[in-house]
Amino acid sequence: xxxLLLVRMDADNAVEAGLDERLAGEMGKLxxxxxxxxxxxxxxxxxxxDEATRIQLANxxxxxxxxxxxxxxxxxxxxxxxQARAKDEAVExxxxxxxxxxxxxxxxxxxxxxxxxx
Amino acid sequence: MNPPxxxxxxxxxxxxADQARKAAEAAFxxxxxxxxxxxxxxxxxxxxxxxxxxxxMVAAVEQWPRDGVPVNPGGWLxxxxxxxxxxxxxxxxxxxxxxxxxxxxxxxxxxxxxxxxDLDLDHAIEDDLLRMIFTACHPVLSAPARVALTLRMVxxxxxxxxxxxxxxxxxxxAQRIVRAKRALAAKRVPFEVPxxxxxxxxxxxxxxxxxxxxxxxxxxxxGDEWVRAELVxxxxxxxxxxxxxxxxxxxxxxxxxxxxxxxxxxxxxxGPSKALVLLAxxxxxxxxxxxxxxxxxxxxxxxxxxHESRQAPGRYALQAAIAAAHAMAxxxxxxxxxxIAGLYAVLVRRFPSPIVELNRAVAVAMVEGPGPGLDxxxxxxxxxALNSYHLLHAVRGDMLARLGRxxxxxxxxxxxxxxxxxxxEQLFLRDRASAxxxxxxxxxx
Numbered sequence: 001x002x003x004l005l006l007v008r009m010d011a012d013n014a015v016e017a018g019l020d021e022r023l024a025g026e027m028g029k030l031x032x033x034x035x036x037x038x039x040x041x042x043x044x045x046x047x048x049x050d051e052a053t054r055i056q057l058a059n060x061x062x063x064x065x066x067x068x069x070x071x072x073x074x075x076x077x078x079x080x081x082x083q084a085r086a087k088d089e090a091v092e093x094x095x096x097x098x099x100x101x102x103x104x105x106x107x108x109x110x111x112x113x114x115x116x117x118x
Numbered sequence: 119m120n121p122p123x124x125x126x127x128x129x130x131x132x133x134x135a136d137q138a139r140k141a142a143e144a145a146f147x148x149x150x151x152x153x154x155x156x157x158x159x160x161x162x163x164x165x166x167x168x169x170x171x172x173x174x175m176v177a178a179v180e181q182w183p184r185d186g187v188p189v190n191p192g193g194w195l196x197x198x199x200x201x202x203x204x205x206x207x208x209x210x211x212x213x214x215x216x217x218x219x220x221x222x223x224x225x226x227x228x229x230x231x232x233x234x235x236d237l238d239l240d241h242a243i244e245d246d247l248l249r250m251i252f253t254a255c256h257p258v259l260s261a262p263a264r265v266a267l268t269l270r271m272v273x274x275x276x277x278x279x280x281x282x283x284x285x286x287x288x289x290x291x292a293q294r295i296v297r298a299k300r301a302l303a304a305k306r307v308p309f310e311v312p313x314x315x316x317x318x319x320x321x322x323x324x325x326x327x328x329x330x331x332x333x334x335x336x337x338x339x340x341g342d343e344w345v346r347a348e349l350v351x352x353x354x355x356x357x358x359x360x361x362x363x364x365x366x367x368x369x370x371x372x373x374x375x376x377x378x379x380x381x382x383x384x385x386x387x388x389g390p391s392k393a394l395v396l397l398a399x400x401x402x403x404x405x406x407x408x409x410x411x412x413x414x415x416x417x418x419x420x421x422x423x424x425h426e427s428r429q430a431p432g433r434y435a436l437q438a439a440i441a442a443a444h445a446m447a448x449x450x451x452x453x454x455x456x457x458i459a460g461l462y463a464v465l466v467r468r469f470p471s472p473i474v475e476l477n478r479a480v481a482v483a484m485v486e487g488p489g490p491g492l493d494x495x496x497x498x499x500x501x502x503a504l505n506s507y508h509l510l511h512a513v514r515g516d517m518l519a520r521l522g523r524x525x526x527x528x529x530x531x532x533x534x535x536x537x538x539x540x541x542x543e544q545l546f547l548r549d550r551a552s553a554x555x556x557x558x559x560x561x562x563x
Contacts, residue, residue: 001351036244036362037148038355041408081408083351085147092144092191099189116385 002041002114003090005080005097009107010073026100034082034093045078077107087113135183142178145191146171150274153195155246158309160203164271164299170206174199196243247272248363249309254298255324258305263298264327266291272359273352283349284334321364325373325434328356332377336384337540345388350381361416368427371420372435378413379441382406394546398450410445417442436465455484472503476510479517488520508537512547519554528554 019027034040050068052075080097084090094109101107132140146153150171157167174195188194254267269275269283277295281288312320335349357374364370386400395401420435431439440461447453462478475498483491495514504510515530531551535544 036359038358038362041412083355085351086144088140088144089148092141092148095141095187096191 001084001086001090002116003082003084003087004112004114005082005090005094006076006110006112007078007097007107008074008110009077009105023100023102027097030096030100031080034080039082039084039089039093040080041083042081043079046076049075074108081114087111138182138187139179141187141191142175142182146175146178146195147274149192149195151250151272152192152243152247153199154271155250156196156243157199157203159246159249160200161207162309164302166206170199170202171195173202244363245311247359248311251324251360251363252311252320253302253307253309255320255327256302256307257320257323258307259298259301261327261330263294263301264323265330266294267298268327268356269331269352270295273356275352279348283346283352321367321369324360325369328353328360328373328377329434331356332380336380345384347384350384353377354381366423368420368423368429369432369434371416371423372432372438375413375416375420375438376434376441378409378416379438379445382409382413382445388542394542397444400450402448402450405445413438413445414442430468433465433469436461436468440465453484455481459485472498472501473507476504476507476513480513483517483520488517492517492521506537508534508543508547510534511537512550515547515550515554519550524554524558528552528558 031040031043049072052067052069054065054067054069056063056065080093082090082093084093090111090113094111098107098109153171153174154164154167157170158164161167161170177198178191178195182188251268251272254271255264259267266280269280270277275283277291278288281291284291311317331349332353335346335351335353337345354374354377357370357377360370361374382405383397383400385406386402386404387395389395417435417438420438421431424431424435440458443454443458443461459478459481462474462481466474466478476495479491479494479498482494492514495510495517498504499510499514511530511534515527515534518524518527518530528551531547531554535547535551538544538547
């Protein structure tokens with residue numbers, strides 16, 4: 001089974017807390033562990049939301065808006081695509097990722113199974 | 119010592135206790151192979167190591183709901199299991215001599231919760247896991263025993279899961295594993311990574327086990343399903359783990375590349391009613407681009423490593439190069455068959471086998487036509503080596519049909535259908551046989 005782990009965080013909070021050396025190192029170590037466990041298929045961090053563009057479709061018409069978007073503070077900051085044998089394992093890996101972050105961080109992770117034909 | 123915990127995970131759906139129990143179970147399943155490999159190294163016995171790991175799990179289920187989930191669940195389980203190992207060694211005189219060894223280890227691992235952050239220990243655990251792979255894949259064991267033991271000890275699958283994947287009773291798998299462990303003990307197989315001239319042959323055996331697991335998933339030899347996804351995924355995981363453990367071995371990357379590339383086609387290989395879809399007819403937009411990309415990357419590493427060490431590409435890297443040639447073609451018509459036939463020619467020269475020769479025949483038929491292809495197939499057939507291999511007859515049938523020899527083609531497809539026990543494949547082959555026979559009645563030969 002494949003799971004997409006989406007990291008959501010508050011943009012302001014992320015900038016304030018920043019990615020210090022310790023966190024970066026531990027995150028690198030966790031991603032290495034996940035790779036060596038044969039779990040991690042792909043991962044990446046996303047550029048800030050200010051740089052994003054949104055296209056909305058309504059009534060057959062498309063509306064293109066460039067960032068920044070003031071209405072939503074929380075945004076997807078990164079993702080991991082993993083292969084796990086059960087959702088519980090995916091949750092455990094996500095929890096290990098969050099556990100690296102100190103109390104100054106406010107973030108969430110969404111664990112979504114990729115729909116695959118069986 | 120109060121272990122740091124993951125700052126009280128609160129869940130709306132689950133009570134904290136249930137959540138901790140689930141976390142313990144998931145962590146245990148993830149860590150089990152490393153845990154057991156480490157403990158086997160310490161205590162010198164796989165069964166005893168499994169017992170100790172189980173004890174650690176029981177402790178986690180007891181303590182985590184009460185004290186919180188530790189920051190490093192794997193490290194927690196490892197420390198706890200090692201404490202139990204010490205207790206056990208103290209109690210058990212026959213293990214007494216191991217105590218001094220353990221004393222040395224304790225000096226490395228006294229970091230408690232930060233245990234796994236200790237790089238030395240991390241490497242030690244990886245080394246232990248590698249020892250487990252080489253032990254489980256030891257050539258003193260039969261192929262089915264190696265497969266079962268590898269899935270259990272390295273993949274961490276339960277006997278029930280293995281039995282389900284192989285469509286055999288659980289007791290069969292359990293017995294196979296018990297006997298395999300006994301055979302390892304009887305032959306005094308050391309728990310080690312082979313070195314020197316032994317390494318190449320032993321690595322071949324380990325790679326072969328992973329390849330066998332993959333093939334059973336990719337082309338199920340029996341049962342009603344053409345593909346068994348759990349075995350494909352398990353083999354891929356094992357291959358990926360091995361690339362992490364032996365990053366400098368080109369053939370390890372070669373095997374990983376081959377499996378990633380072949381697995382990329384799994385979704386396209388069975389149709390809506392689970393019927394078999396041949397490569398030529400596959401909807402290539404259903405190929406998994408991520409796995410193709412991973413396969414190309416692994417193949418690149420395999421080629422770079424063999425180039426650096428001035429080794430000729432191994433059998434898996436060559437097969438991966440063939441799979442890559444298919445993956446590069448966006449349509450069947452774009453396939454570079456000349457390149458594929460050339461790669462098969464290298465493969466058959468370096469690693470002669472009737473099955474490779476049969477595959478070469480298919481590629482040659484695509485380049486030069488069914489006539490020269492059939493000549494090659496018939497040359498294989500006359501050796502008799504593949505007489506009971508259904509694909510020999512299926513390939514022969516296909517070439518005969520393309521040459522307009524429908525009656526003979528029908529007979530070949532019928533023979534192929536008789537020889538496979540996979541029902542999806544049988545159906546496919548019988549369909550082709552009856553189409554040929556119908557055609558031979560309506561058209562002059």
